[in-house]
Amino acid sequence: MAEFLQYLVTGVTIGSIYALAALGFAIVYNASHVINFAQGEFIMIGGMATATLTAAGVPLPLAILAGIAGAMLVGVLIAKFAVERARNASVVTLIIITIGASIFLRGLAEVVWGKEFHRLDSFSGNAPLMLGGAVVTTQSLWVLGVTAALILATGLFFNRTMAGKAMLATSHNRLAAQLVGVNVRHVVLAAFALSAALGAMGGAVVAPITYSYTEMGIMLGLKGFAAAALGGLGNGVGAVAGGLIVGIAESLSAGYISSAYKDAVAFVIIVAVLVFMPGGLFGRAGTERV
Amino acid sequence: MSALHRHRTDALPEEPPASAPRAAAPLLRVEGLSREFGGVLAVADLSFTIAAGTVHSIIGPNGAGKTTLFNLITGVYRPSGGRVLFDGRDVTGMAPYRLAALGLSRTFQNLQIFMNMTAVENVMVGRHRHLDTRLLPALLRLPSLVRRDHAAADRAAELMRAVGLERYVGTDAASMPYGALKRLEIARALAAEPKLLLLDEPAAGLNATEKKEIGAVIRRIADTGITVVLVEHDMKMVMGLSDHILALNYGRKLAEGRPEEVARDPDVVAAYLGSHG
Amino acid sequence: MTHRLLGLGLLAVVLALLPLGLPNNFYLDMAILAGLNAIVCVGLNLLVGFAGQVSLGHAGFFGIGAYATAVLVSTHKWPALLALAAGALLSAVIAFAVARPILRLKGHYLAMATLGIGIIISIVLRTETRITGGPDGMIVDPLNVFGFEVYGERVWYWVVAGLLLVTVWLALNLIDSPVGRALRALHGSEVAAETLGVDTARFKAMVFVLSAVFASVAGSLFAHYAGLITPAKADFLKSVELVTMVVFGGMASTFGAVVGAAILTVLPQLLTVFQDYQHMMLGLILMLTMVFMPKGLLPTLAGLVQARTSLGGRR
Ligand SMILES: Nc1ncnc2c1ncn2[C@@H]1O[C@H](COP(=O)(O)OP(=O)(O)OP(=O)(O)O)[C@@H](O)[C@H]1O
Ligand SMILES: [Mg+2]
Numbered sequence: 112m113a114e115f116l117q118y119l120v121t122g123v124t125i126g127s128i129y130a131l132a133a134l135g136f137a138i139v140y141n142a143s144h145v146i147n148f149a150q151g152e153f154i155m156i157g158g159m160a161t162a163t164l165t166a167a168g169v170p171l172p173l174a175i176l177a178g179i180a181g182a183m184l185v186g187v188l189i190a191k192f193a194v195e196r197a198r199n200a201s202v203v204t205l206i207i208i209t210i211g212a213s214i215f216l217r218g219l220a221e222v223v224w225g226k227e228f229h230r231l232d233s234f235s236g237n238a239p240l241m242l243g244g245a246v247v248t249t250q251s252l253w254v255l256g257v258t259a260a261l262i263l264a265t266g267l268f269f270n271r272t273m274a275g276k277a278m279l280a281t282s283h284n285r286l287a288a289q290l291v292g293v294n295v296r297h298v299v300l301a302a303f304a305l306s307a308a309l310g311a312m313g314g315a316v317v318a319p320i321t322y323s324y325t326e327m328g329i330m331l332g333l334k335g336f337a338a339a340a341l342g343g344l345g346n347g348v349g350a351v352a353g354g355l356i357v358g359i360a361e362s363l364s365a366g367y368i369s370s371a372y373k374d375a376v377a378f379v380i381i382v383a384v385l386v387f388m389p390g391g392l393f394g395r396a397g398t399e400r401v
Numbered sequence: 402m403s404a405l406h407r408h409r410t411d412a413l414p415e416e417p418p419a420s421a422p423r424a425a426a427p428l429l430r431v432e433g434l435s436r437e438f439g440g441v442l443a444v445a446d447l448s449f450t451i452a453a454g455t456v457h458s459i460i461g462p463n464g465a466g467k468t469t470l471f472n473l474i475t476g477v478y479r480p481s482g483g484r485v486l487f488d489g490r491d492v493t494g495m496a497p498y499r500l501a502a503l504g505l506s507r508t509f510q511n512l513q514i515f516m517n518m519t520a521v522e523n524v525m526v527g528r529h530r531h532l533d534t535r536l537l538p539a540l541l542r543l544p545s546l547v548r549r550d551h552a553a554a555d556r557a558a559e560l561m562r563a564v565g566l567e568r569y570v571g572t573d574a575a576s577m578p579y580g581a582l583k584r585l586e587i588a589r590a591l592a593a594e595p596k597l598l599l600l601d602e603p604a605a606g607l608n609a610t611e612k613k614e615i616g617a618v619i620r621r622i623a624d625t626g627i628t629v630v631l632v633e634h635d636m637k638m639v640m641g642l643s644d645h646i647l648a649l650n651y652g653r654k655l656a657e658g659r660p661e662e663v664a665r666d667p668d669v670v671a672a673y674l675g676s677h678g
Numbered sequence: 679m680t681h682r683l684l685g686l687g688l689l690a691v692v693l694a695l696l697p698l699g700l701p702n703n704f705y706l707d708m709a710i711l712a713g714l715n716a717i718v719c720v721g722l723n724l725l726v727g728f729a730g731q732v733s734l735g736h737a738g739f740f741g742i743g744a745y746a747t748a749v750l751v752s753t754h755k756w757p758a759l760l761a762l763a764a765g766a767l768l769s770a771v772i773a774f775a776v777a778r779p780i781l782r783l784k785g786h787y788l789a790m791a792t793l794g795i796g797i798i799i800s801i802v803l804r805t806e807t808r809i810t811g812g813p814d815g816m817i818v819d820p821l822n823v824f825g826f827e828v829y830g831e832r833v834w835y836w837v838v839a840g841l842l843l844v845t846v847w848l849a850l851n852l853i854d855s856p857v858g859r860a861l862r863a864l865h866g867s868e869v870a871a872e873t874l875g876v877d878t879a880r881f882k883a884m885v886f887v888l889s890a891v892f893a894s895v896a897g898s899l900f901a902h903y904a905g906l907i908t909p910a911k912a913d914f915l916k917s918v919e920l921v922t923m924v925v926f927g928g929m930a931s932t933f934g935a936v937v938g939a940a941i942l943t944v945l946p947q948l949l950t951v952f953q954d955y956q957h958m959m960l961g962l963i964l965m966l967t968m969v970f971m972p973k974g975l976l977p978t979l980a981g982l983v984q985a986r987t988s989l990g991g992r993r
């Protein structure tokens with residue numbers, strides 16, 4: 112039981128990061144119908160910036176904010192100069208554009224930060240807590256707390272603020288939103304900025320657990336995509352649920368089946384689910400109009 | 402013209418000529434057909450039959466369920482209830498490509514042209530079920546396959562002439578005007594050599610001259626013995642071409658009968674003309 | 679069509695003359711690798727470019743071919759061609775098994791599913807250390823065909839060039855056949871293709887299997903040629919590289935796929951002069967090309983030429 116609890120804690124922790132990445136995918140997908148393969152790089156930027164800046168003596172909160180600001184800037188630039196210009200391109204072309212962006216960002220990160228691993232201390236000491244026999248690190252609590260706060264804030268943003276509602280409206284009906292005066296171009300930029308901020312914040316809080324390195328975003332991003340698809344593309348709640356499901360399944364199978372196949376779990380799940388539910392777990396099964 | 406005639410004599414010899422006494426068994430029978438979308442019935446408990454060799458029109462205001470009915474008959478949508486019988490066979494829920502093999506062909510209200518191909522290639526796809534579609538002969542370009550392909554290309558060009566598209570044979574579909582694409586869909590559907598041809602608003606968006614021409618094309622198709630089901634808002638065309646009319650509203654049958662009967666039907670006048678008046 | 683043979687002849691001439699222009703084995707090596715990538719891309723283009731079905735997992739099939747060869751030839755001493763065929767068969771079986779369920783998916787969901795399949799294959803190759811040697815990979819015996827050893831860059835060049843020509847010929851044949859039209863039709867309008875009698879699920883599966891077999895064969899040859907195979911050759915980044923070549927060169931253009939494979943095989947080598955900045959440059963070039971030439975290199979150039987000549991004709 113304690114063992115199971117331990118796996119659960121580990122799974123929810125890493126699942127939180129997947130959830131943040133998946134939420135980022137969902138937000139961008141809603142605004143622009145683009146799957147942003149550079150989403151993982153936002154996580155990388157957040158982790159790397161926080162680790163290297165604190166190592167250089169910058170206070171932690173400032174380092175995190177700098178990482179978020181950097182990621183948001185990058186996100187807006189990608190949206191403005193790549194995605195927006197290729198609006199009418201095919202799905203594959205858009206995929207390659209965002210993959211090009213991710214290769215560029217990893218290359219840039221190598222130049223700026225080097226290829227080595229960067230350590231970041233836990234935010235509040237290394238003394239772990241015990242919870243029903245399971246060890247919970249304080250950093251796990253940070254991850255859980257920050258993720259919960261971000262998800263809550265994102266939910267409030269979309270449901271309570273004018274800007275958030277405008278973004279939602281755009282995702283439901285672009286033309287109608289445009290007609291009632293929503294600037295859909297700004298919506299796309301805002302979506303990239305928001306998803307970048309979520310990713311970078313996730314990267315910063317997870318860095319003490321995973322270390323940071325320039326390639327950390329690849330797998331995190333792909334699993335985030337898997338989580339987003341699991342929940343149904345463009346479904347925010349589904350994305351968060353998808354992230355947690357992937358994280359927990361991964362941790363449980365690493366514990367009980369084989370840790371070598373841990374990284375495959377997310378993809379086995381998503382392929383299996385898509386075979387039976389082509390729109391993800393929470394996707395609507397509409398009939399295509401002919 | 403000649404292409405359409407050859408069509409009958411070569412491809413459908415077993416079909417009785419249009420003038421022969423009609424067999425008792427209808428070509429298409431629809432029984433209690435329904436389809437709902439999100440709780441709303443687009444087609445509701447609809448029953449009717451279509452006799453072989455006739456032109457059968459389906460009319461009704463926007464949203465009446467005409468296109469949905471076509472989609473149900475051709476297997477594009479699955480019905481929520483009811484049955485479709487084609488040529489005496491229960492074909493409910495059958496995949497579209499199987500129905501095509503049985504002799505069902507259609508056009509689309511919203512153009513479904515293969516924009517990545519030339520016009521004649523579009524029509525040649527219509528010949529698909531009459532060609533060698535195995536992988537290996539295609540990879541090796543076996544002479545027998547090439548021969549049949551050339552014949553298919555000739556036949557496709559002939560059909561394009563029959564609908565008045567001879568000048569577009571080698572043109573990329575993407576660069577053809579709308580009116581020509583409407584006819585291209587008809588030529589493509591004919592290439593499959595159907596027994597039953599469903600046309601979804603073939604004259605929509607055309608000018609008066611083009612409408613007249615399309616009307617003549619449909620007349621000629623019907624004269625070759627192909628059974629035609631026509632969905633069209635242009636009442637003049639419908640009245641001129643149809644042997645039989647079915648009027649729908651809100652997915653239900655409003656009236657049915659010979660053109661002049663349906664046109665006089667007070668419900669039809671109220672519903673249909675009311676919304677189009 | 680003579681048009682078809684013209685392109686094929688031109689490719690043959692270029693391939694025949696190319697070694698004259700390549701000063702040493704370093705360049706020959708690049709040409710061989712480009713040729714092997716081109717074989718994969720011509721097949722992948724049938725799937726992605728012509729049939730319009732995304733795959734972000736084809737390196738998985740490249741890996742299956744490569745590892746089948748490595749394991750069967752080096753460990754079990756099978757004849758090379760038999761091992762190559764066995765790899766192709768395994769790829770075909772796996773591709774066929776997953777094809778029907780996943781090719782019902784569209785757009786990004788299909789991208790996700792193929793990406794997932796590819797990653798699962800690469801993780802299996804990385805993890806089954808006892809068979810595959812794990813992350814360090816496997817040494818592979820040289821290619822030996824009926825007692826003749828294929829040895830040295832020059833011989834390999836002719837083998838790969840010949841095979842590339844055959845691959846292109848097969849692809850061109852296919853495109854201009856009822857099967858090819860069915861594939862292009864289901865790309866243009868799936869519902870129209872279905873109502874005209876095209877069993878779209880069957881043709882999607884067919885082209886998926888075919889492209890997997892091309893990738894597998896190229897993988898087998900690569901294993902022999904390189905003499906070493908690692909799981910990196912089957913991973914996500916390799917899959918992305920392959921699709922990028924197809925899209926870069928021009929979707930639905932067989933020669934575009936060849937050109938894309940050639941350029942993107944050579945480009946990273948050229949970019950090494952930028953040293954630390956090479957990845958940034960590669961990413962930037964990809965982005966800019968796709969933003970400004972979303973249809974890819976060859977179709978864009980062909981469009982320009984056409985616009986030019988038609989303008990000239992009017993004058
Ligand atoms: N795929 C679908 N998903 C949801 N609702 C649909 C779908 N297809 C049709 N409907 C609904 O079914 C009803 C009937 O639509 P249909 O297109 O069949 O009408 P129609 O008679 O062809 O109209 P029109 O004359 O405008 O072409 C409409 O309310 C439409 O919104
Ligand atoms: Mg309609």
